[in-house]
Amino acid sequence: MTFEPPPVPPSSASSSASPSAPPPGHPVNAPASRVPLHAPEFAADPHRAYAEMRATHGPLVPVELAPGVPATLVIGYQAAVRILNDPENFPADPRAWQQDLPPDCPVKPMLEWRPNALRSSGDAHTRYRAANVASLEAIDLHVLRSTVARLAVAQINTFCASGEADVLTQYAWPLTFQTLNALLGCPPELGERVARGMAAIFEGVDAERGNDLLVQALTELVTLKGRQLAEGQPTDDVTTRLLAHEVGLNGTEMIHQLVTLYGAGIEPMTNLVTNTLRLMLSDPRFSGDVRSGTLSVRDALEEVLLQDPPMANYCVSYPPRPVRFEDVLLPAHQPVVISMAAANNDPAVTEPGRYAGNRAHLSWSTGPHTCPAQSPAYLIAYEAVELILDALPEMRLAVPADRLTWRPGPFHRALTGLPVVFSPSQPIPAPH
Numbered sequence: 001m002t003f004e005p006p007p008v009p010p011s012s013a014s015s016s017a018s019p020s021a022p023p024p025g026h027p028v029n030a031p032a033s034r035v036p037l038h039a040p041e042f043a044a045d046p047h048r049a050y051a052e053m054r055a056t057h058g059p060l061v062p063v064e065l066a067p068g069v070p071a072t073l074v075i076g077y078q079a080a081v082r083i084l085n086d087p088e089n090f091p092a093d094p095r096a097w098q099q100d101l102p103p104d105c106p107v108k109p110m111l112e113w114r115p116n117a118l119r120s121s122g123d124a125h126t127r128y129r130a131a132n133v134a135s136l137e138a139i140d141l142h143v144l145r146s147t148v149a150r151l152a153v154a155q156i157n158t159f160c161a162s163g164e165a166d167v168l169t170q171y172a173w174p175l176t177f178q179t180l181n182a183l184l185g186c187p188p189e190l191g192e193r194v195a196r197g198m199a200a201i202f203e204g205v206d207a208e209r210g211n212d213l214l215v216q217a218l219t220e221l222v223t224l225k226g227r228q229l230a231e232g233q234p235t236d237d238v239t240t241r242l243l244a245h246e247v248g249l250n251g252t253e254m255i256h257q258l259v260t261l262y263g264a265g266i267e268p269m270t271n272l273v274t275n276t277l278r279l280m281l282s283d284p285r286f287s288g289d290v291r292s293g294t295l296s297v298r299d300a301l302e303e304v305l306l307q308d309p310p311m312a313n314y315c316v317s318y319p320p321r322p323v324r325f326e327d328v329l330l331p332a333h334q335p336v337v338i339s340m341a342a343a344n345n346d347p348a349v350t351e352p353g354r355y356a357g358n359r360a361h362l363s364w365s366t367g368p369h370t371c372p373a374q375s376p377a378y379l380i381a382y383e384a385v386e387l388i389l390d391a392l393p394e395m396r397l398a399v400p401a402d403r404l405t406w407r408p409g410p411f412h413r414a415l416t417g418l419p420v421v422f423s424p425s426q427p428i429p430a431p432h
Contacts, residue, residue, distance in 0.1 A: 037410035071335040075342035090317035091121035114256035135241035185237025193217035271310030282401035309363035312341035
C-alpha cells in the first residue's frame with residue numbers, strides 16, 4: 001500500500017523577498033559547494049564538518065541530503081529558533097517539493113507529506129497535534145517506569161551470562177522497540193514489521209519498500225484497535241486514545257499519526273540510549289565519576305542531547321515562496337533543515353565544554369512543532385541507561401572508543417554498534 005498525497009493547497013501569501021539574484025555564495029547558486037550529508041565522511045566527524053561549514057558559509061549552509069537532493073542546513077542557534085517559530089514563512093508541508101521527486105529517492109519516506117502533525121501546517125496541524133498531545137499526556141509515567149524495568153531486565157538476562165554484548169543490537173534497540181509497542185498497544189508480530197519498515201526508511205536503503213511495509217503493519221494495528229473499541233473492549237494505550245479522540249481521526253490519518261510516533265520513538269530513542277552509554281563508558285569525566293556519584297546519568301543524557309543529539313539534523317520546513325533570511329535568498333519549496341547538533345553548539349550562544357545543567361538545546365525542537373513526548377522519552381532513556389549500569393557495574397567498551405563507527409545518513413547520529421565486555425553474572429530477578 002502506498003500513500004498518495006492530495007494536491008498542494010494554494011498559497012495566498014505574497015513573497016517576502018525580491019526576485020533579484022541572491023548574494024554570492026548563496027546555497028542555490030553554489031551546487032558544487034554543497035556538503036553531502038549522506039557521505040560516510042560526514043558521519044565519521046560531523047562536528048568538524050559543522051565547524052568548516054560555519055567558517056565558510058555562516059548560519060545557512062548549502063547541503064545535499066541525498067545525491068541530487070539539495071537543501072539548506074541551518075547551523076546557527078538564533079537562526080534556527082527564528083525559523084522554528086515562524087510557521088508562516090517556514091511551514092512543514094512538503095507537497096510542492098516532492099512533486100518531481102523520483103519514487104525511489106532514499107530520503108523521500110523521511111520527508112514526504114503525511115496527514116500528521118509533523119508534516120502539516122495551519123488548522124490541520126492544530127487538529128493532529130491536539131489528538132497527539134492528549135494521547136501522550138495520558139501516559140502513566142509510573143506504569144511506564146515499571147514497563148521499562150521489566151523489559152530491560154528480561155533483555156539483560158539474554159546476555160548477562162556471556163560476559164559480552166553489543167549494547168545497541170542486544171539491548172537499546174529491542175528495549176526501545178518493545179517499550180514503544182507497549183505504549184501503543186502493538187502486538188509483537190506487528191511491531192517487528194513496523195521496526196523493519198522504519199529501519200529501511202532511516203537507512204535510506206530500499207526505503208520505498210520499507211515505507212510500504214510500515215504502512216501495511218500500521219493499517220492492521222489501527223484495524224485491530226478500532227475493532228476492540230467498537231466491541232466495547234478498548235485497551236489503555238496511545239493508539240486507542242488517538243482513535244477515540246474528539247477530533248475524529250480517520251483510518252489514513254491514524255496510520256500517519258503512528259508513523260510519527262514510531263519514527264520518533266524507535267531510531268532516535270535507540271540512538272539516545274546507545275550514545276549516552278558510549279559517552280559514559282569512554283569519557284573519563286563519566287567513566288571515572290559516575291560510579292562515585294559526582295556525575296549522574298542525567299548529566300550524561302543532557303550532554304548527549306546538547307552536543308550529539310540522536311536526531312542531529314531534522315525539523316524540516318519548506319518555504320512556500322522565496323524568503324530572504326540572514327541576507328540569503330532561500331528558494332521556494334526547497335527543504336530547510338535545522339541542525340540541532342550544530343545549533344546547540346553554536347559558539348555565538350554557548351561555551352565549549354559545558355555539559356551539566358544546560359537544557360537550552362533544540363534537541364526536542366521548539367515552537368509549534370516541539371516534541372510532545374519529552375517526558376516519556378526522557379524517562380525511557382534514563383531508566384534504560386541506569387538499569388544496565390546497575391546490572392553490569394563492571395561493563396566497559398570492548399574496543400577503543402575511536403574504533404567505534406557511525407552509520408552514514410543525513411539525519412541521525414547513530415553508531416553501527418556498541419560492543420562491551422563485563423564479568424558474567426547470573427540472571428536478574430524480575431522486578432515486582
